[in-house]
Amino acid sequence: MKHSKGFILVTGLTCILPIFAGLILWNKLPAQMATSFDWSGMPTAYRSKWFAVFVIPLMLTALHGLSSFSLLKREGYGRVRELIYGIIVINCPIISVFTAVGLYTFALGHDVTVNIFAIGTVFIVSLAYGISSILKWQD
Numbered sequence: 001m002k003h004s005k006g007f008i009l010v011t012g013l014t015c016i017l018p019i020f021a022g023l024i025l026w027n028k029l030p031a032q033m034a035t036s037f038d039w040s041g042m043p044t045a046y047r048s049k050w051f052a053v054f055v056i057p058l059m060l061t062a063l064h065g066l067s068s069f070s071l072l073k074r075e076g077y078g079r080v081r082e083l084i085y086g087i088i089v090i091n092c093p094i095i096s097v098f099t100a101v102g103l104y105t106f107a108l109g110h111d112v113t114v115n116i117f118a119i120g121t122v123f124i125v126s127l128a129y130g131i132s133s134i135l136k137w138q139d
Contacts, residue, residue: 007089008068014093015061018100022053025104029053033107043106052103057096064092087126094122 022029026049033052034043047055067088098121 011089011093012061012064012068015064015096016057017093018057018096018104019054021100021104022049022057025108026053029104029107033103035103037102037106052107056099056103060092060096060099064089067092090125091122094125098122 029049029052031049032046033049034045035047035052035056036043036045038044068085
């Protein structure tokens, strides 16, 4: 499996879309934002607005880039490497966007809990990608 540079670029740029949304909402966001939640949706940690808007998406973008680079350069593992690579490339943007949606909606006072929805989406995407990869291997 080979992903084009364009595909990697698009998924990488998707990881930083929350920064642009945060800049648009900047004046409406509180100075301290909840950045960690327990399973019931209650905040467990607060960080500054700049951390929530810039650092979290950039960390996920860095994970995306480093993982893509290292998995593409590593030889061996064959189809397992391809599977892991695809899951990382596809899930990092999803996680970045869902994290931003959760943080920004909570910070703006909306009662939206996206924890289960985000985890379910990542699970379904990973499962679908894994199954499609396995079916391709049987050809």
